[in-house]
Amino acid sequence: MTLLDPKEYHPEKERKKRIRMISAIVLVLVVALLVWWNRFWPEKRVADKFFSSLQQQDFETAYGVYYADPGWKRHLQNHAQYPFNEFRQDWGPGGEWGTVKSFQIYGASNCPGGGSGVVIDLIVNERAQHAQLYVDKTDKTISSPPCDLEFR
Numbered sequence: 001m002t003l004l005d006p007k008e009y010h011p012e013k014e015r016k017k018r019i020r021m022i023s024a025i026v027l028v029l030v031v032a033l034l035v036w037w038n039r040f041w042p043e044k045r046v047a048d049k050f051f052s053s054l055q056q057q058d059f060e061t062a063y064g065v066y067y068a069d070p071g072w073k074r075h076l077q078n079h080a081q082y083p084f085n086e087f088r089q090d091w092g093p094g095g096e097w098g099t100v101k102s103f104q105i106y107g108a109s110n111c112p113g114g115g116s117g118v119v120i121d122l123i124v125n126e127r128a129q130h131a132q133l134y135v136d137k138t139d140k141t142i143s144s145p146p147c148d149l150e151f152r
Contacts, residue, residue, distance in 0.1 A: 040108035043118040043135035047105060050133070050142060051122065054100040059088050068140040097124045097131060106130060111147035121151040 046065065053062035063084055064070040072079055093099045106121045117136040124131045134145040 040118050040120075042140070043120060043137065044105050044108055046135050046140050046142065047120040047122065047133050051100060051103040051124070054091055055103065057092075057099070059092060060084075062091065063087050066142045068142075097127075101125050103131075107151035109149055109151070111145070111149070113147075115146065117143075119145045119147065119149050121149070 046068075050062055050065045053059070053065060060073075061070075063079075064072050066087065067079055069075075069078070072084075076083075089095060091097070102125055104123045106123050108118050108120050110118060116138055117134045120133045120135055122131045122133070130151065132145045132149070134143045135141070136143070
């Protein structure tokens with residue numbers, strides 16, 4: 001065999017090689033789609049935990065989720081800007097959403113122009129008006145959204 005002689009063609013070997021390449025490409029695309037589809041999963045989980053606590057009327061746990069601080073009682077001075085009594089007033093039975101009987105996460109998105117968090121849109125007590133929370137990506141604290149988004 002010389003340098004210019006062609007390789008021997010094996011159709012079965014080429015077919016298997018092509019199937020492996022196509023399978024690898026499809027697998028990469030499926031994984032990329034799953035990662036993109038679940039890109040807000042950690043923030044949605046925080047919102048779910050927060051509203052589950054409100055639904056059970058466990059306001060102390062909900063407050064800990066709000067500040068991403070389960071041991072918030074040991075250092076109340078860190079949360080002086082929004083004390084527990086105000087939180088309970090805002091999110092309790094007399095608050096804007098009343099007693100939370102049901103909730104459903106409707107959507108999640110980033111604010112236009114970036115930001116360090118995700119806006120989570122929720123349907124609370126099957127009301128037409130949706131609740132929106134802003135969950136910071138870095139420390140998973142909750143606050144009011146800095147932007148106004150409309151989910152469809």
